[in-house]
Amino acid sequence: DAGVIQSPRHEVTxxxxxxxxxxxxISGHDYLFWYRQTMMRGLELLIYFNNNVPIxxxxxxxxxxxxxxxxxxxxxxxxxxxxxxxxxxxxxxxSFDAGLLxxxxxxxxxxxxxxxxT
Amino acid sequence: xxxxxxxxxxxxxxxxxxxxxxCTYSVSGNPYLFWYVQxxxxxxxxxxxxxxxxxxxxxxxxxxxxxxxxxxxxxxKKPSALVSDSALYFCAVRGGxxxxxxxxxxxxxxxxKP
Numbered sequence: 001d002a003g004v005i006q007s008p009r010h011e012v013t014x015x016x017x018x019x020x021x022x023x024x025x026i027s028g029h030d031y032l033f034w035y036r037q038t039m040m041r042g043l044e045l046l047i048y049f050n051n052n053v054p055i056x057x058x059x060x061x062x063x064x065x066x067x068x069x070x071x072x073x074x075x076x077x078x079x080x081x082x083x084x085x086x087x088x089x090x091x092x093x094x095s096f097d098a099g100l101l102x103x104x105x106x107x108x109x110x111x112x113x114x115x116x117x118t
Numbered sequence: 119x120x121x122x123x124x125x126x127x128x129x130x131x132x133x134x135x136x137x138x139x140x141c142t143y144s145v146s147g148n149p150y151l152f153w154y155v156q157x158x159x160x161x162x163x164x165x166x167x168x169x170x171x172x173x174x175x176x177x178x179x180x181x182x183x184x185x186x187x188x189x190x191x192x193x194x195k196k197p198s199a200l201v202s203d204s205a206l207y208f209c210a211v212r213g214g215x216x217x218x219x220x221x222x223x224x225x226x227x228x229x230x231k232p
């Protein structure tokens with residue numbers, strides 16, 4: 001498997017523009033997570049899905065952020081409108097829960113999208 | 119809610135010496151504990167986990183960690199550090215099988231000097 005795939009790897013945009021980040025989880029994984037990483041706040045969980053259904057979005061900073069998972073192999077995180085304080089690295093991760101099987105429970109991370117809002 | 123503390127922002131060791139990166143946790147119920155490593159401009163990579171069973175778990179690249187329930191700790195160790203081990207290390211916890219809310223520590227930057 002190619003692992004978790006994220007696109008784009010880098011995004012530079014101007015304040016007020018819409019930004020869409022994309023993620024393809026590992027095939028067979030039933031959980032998908034979106035994180036944001038900054039020097040000041042570390043790694044923050046924004047939202048996670050189970051079987052394409054959002055389970056906990058309490059980490060989404062405000063209404064400007066939205067996430068969807070239309071099917072098991074694709075998710076988006078959208079920021080509209082973007083602001084300079086949204087500049088961060090955004091990670092997508094996926095996992096599956098299956099008893100004591102190897103590779104169960106740990107999250108596998110994508111390479112991240114580095115977002116810069118000017 | 120569960121939480122993790124990594125008391126050291128930075129750990130410096132000489133190559134060939136043993137290393138320890140500390141982690142303590144707080145969780146109700148049985149903890150699922152994880153260590154991840156992050157190299158520059160990369161995503162987090164899974165190193166090892168404790169779910170149940172033997173308190174000493176072995177993972178990738180010669181790393182191991184010991185689950186200590188009485189001290190609520192899960193310290194990461196390696197007998198002989200390599201310069202290539204220099205990276206950012208994260209401890210994480212989730213509160214068992216039905217709780218997929220993983221909480222990460224702030225990270226510890228490990229520097230191994232030749």
